[in-house]
Amino acid sequence: MDFFLIYCICIAYLIDLLIGDPYWLPHPICAIGKLISKAEESLRMIVDKTSSVEKAKAEKTAGVFLVFIVIGIVGLTVSIIIYLAEYIDRWTFSSALSVILTIYLIFACLATRCLAVETKKVYIALKNGDLAEARKMLSYLVGRETSQLSEKEVIRAAVETVAENIVDGIISPLFYAFLGGPVLAFVYKAVNTMDSMVGYMNDKYIHFGWAAAKLDDAANYIPARITGFIIPIASAILGFRAAHSCHVMWRDRRNHKSPNCAYPEAAVAGALGVQLGGTNTYFGTQVYKPTIGDDNRPLRPEDILYTIRIAYMTSFLSLIVFITGYIFIQNVLTSLL
DSSP: OOOHHHHHHHHHHHHHHHHOSOTTSOOHHHHHHHHHHHHHHHHHHHHTTSOTTTHHHHHHHHHHHHHHHHHHHHHHHHHHHHHHHHHHHHHHTOOHHHHHHHHHHHHHHOOHHHHHHHHHHHHHHHHTTOHHHHHHHHHTTOSSOOTTOOHHHHHHHHHHHHHHHHIIIIIHHHHHHHHHHHHHHHHHHHHHHHHHHHOOSSTTTTTTTHHHHHHHHHHHHHHHHHHHHHHHHHHHHHTSOHHHHHHHHHHSTTOSSSTTTHHHHHHHHHHHTOEEEEEEEETTEEEEEEEEEOOSSOOOTHHHHHHHHHHHHHHHHHHHHHHHHHHHHHHHHHHHO
16 A cells, blocks of 8 residues: 555644744745736736626636636646656656655645644733734734724634634645645645635625635535534543534534534534624624524633644544545555456
8 A cells, every 4th residue: 555645644744733834934825825816817807898787797707717727727736846756756766856845735735833823822912911912913814804803702703713724724635635635735725715815705706706715615515524523522532522512513513604614613612612603894894694602601812722722633633534534445446456
């Protein structure tokens, strides 16, 4: 059996836990963001030439083209990089370059430590009694407006962000790395980055970002549900309310506009015995989200740390689950062939 991919993913996972995303190291996901911006700019120039009657349809069509352009370029680029590394390795009778590149590319798709470090800044500001600083730190993590949030709302936003990003920043990249190596992991990150940049329900993006948002929903469909069932297990290991986590996850799994976000958020809310959801403001517009969990106690700053611990444990358990599943599938395929 070929354990190459398992080794590379495990090393990438460990590196991510140890160093996260160093500020001095250029991040390839930033390049994807620039690609999306450039593609959007070019496509909107074409859309602007259409009549106002046909503009909505033109924007939706342009959004579909955006998805194909970005996925095509990202997938092809990473495939070429991997191919060239393997070609060089054949000439040098080594596999060093392929190993290093595979590890780096998968590492670049993970955000476990980065998520923890950046969210802890919100917690530290709150513990220091600096609500303005906490709002500022939170604004780097969320799309909602933070300037007028109360302390409770800041905590809620931080907990929701960590819970949601357990899927987007950790479990989904791992899932797709095991499924298709660094190429598929990067394609996923391209889809997720598009959704974070254009997948808004406002006047500017409701049509243009439709395709990216729907594709992101589809890409996270399985990982979100895997996460929803692993979080209660992680909660049990950490001493939180595991049974309640599972109960709330199943009960409130549809209490969100997204078909995926409620799974991790509800599991975390149940584990901590708190309530998430409610009214948020995006680009000046108030958006009500159904509540998730039970209002058994008020949110506390420590809940941010508790959610980070759950994220770490969930990532580790998911890695074990994916390794086991990968080995099982490899064995089945070997026996069939």
